[in-house]
Amino acid sequence: MSRKVLVTGAAGFIGSHVSHYLLDRGDTVVGIDNLNDYYDVNLKLARLDRLKAREGFSFQKMDVSHKEPMAELFAAEKFDDVVHLAAQAGVRYSIENPHVYMEANIVGHLNILEGCRHNNVNHLVYASSSSVYGANTLQPFSEHHNVDHPVSLYAASKKANELMSHTYSNLYGMKTTGLRFFTVYGPWGRPDMALFLFTKGILEGTSIDIYNNGDMIRDFTYIDDIVEGIVRVLDHPPEGNPEWTGDDPDPATSFCKYRVFNIGNNNPVKLMDFVNAIEKAVGKPAVKNLMPIQPGDVPSTCADVSELEKAVGFKPNTSVEQGIENFVAWYREYFNA
Secondary structure, eight states, rough: OOOOOEETTTTTTHHHHHHHHHTTTTOOOEEEEEEOOSSSSHHHHHHHHHHHTTEEEEEOOOTTTHHHHHHHHHHHHHOOOEEEEOOOOOHHHHHHHHHIIIIIIIIHHHHHHHHHHHOOOOOEEEEEEGGTTTOOOSBBEEEEEEEEEEEEHHHHHHHHHHHHHHHHHHHHOEEEEEEEEEEEEEETOOOOSSHHHHHHHHTTEEEEEEGGGGGGGOOOEEEHHHHHHHHHHHTTTOOTTTTTTTTTTTOOOSSSEEEEEEEOOOOOOOHHHHHHHHHHHHHHOOEEEEOOOOOTTSBEEEEEEHHHHHHHHHHOOOOOHHHHHHHHHHHHHHTTT
């Protein structure tokens, strides 16, 4: 049965892909985005143009942190479900621009929760982040682990989103699911992310900055796998965990209708191997500029996705080599490079 879904951040990397997937299966999608200039607005507009050409999609330029317009949107549209992906992204940017993160990620999330609460939205699925694991070193990262030691304000804002959602699930019986994404990449990706920067640098023959002298490991996750996970989770709203106990509280579940899941490839890759795969796909060697680790960065990520697989019967499976080939092909076509 067709549903009406609000997708926030619809002009963004993940939001645009999710919108296409929902439209493909016959849902009606209302997309919102503030089209800010954190990165190239033309790329956002190009993503949006592809969506606007499709039947069943409508768009409103809107900022999730603006209370009254958001309340009016929810009241007018009566969404069945919400996929909340709008946020101020980027770990490093949060160190220089902390107030932007509070507005977009905290106030914005509150407005989404209030809209869902007052308009009987069936299920809210929202973007959390692998960065919530912060100072944790036990890997693979599991949703059952404590995540009380973030190392960036961006991570803290995403942890706060999980806590806020739990509160609304408890107080108002709302169904909320947070998804901890692990280093998403692929066609139409963000220009501030490593794959985009590295591909651009290699093609142009300029040096690429490789942090922590390349001694980094990331659980790179292809966009199609992320989208499949999001939509499957959207179709499986959480119920309370009858075995949950306050004597030994499980962070992944609750007595109320609340869940968090990892979505990662569960196959971490050394940063230098990632660069090598890009060099192979581009057909040119990189000029590498080795740099120290950046504040707020963590040296390694790896996702335990067993809970996701158990709940919705899916786990990411696209190889990094295939994903990079797809991205480089898109990049060459889009930029005529």
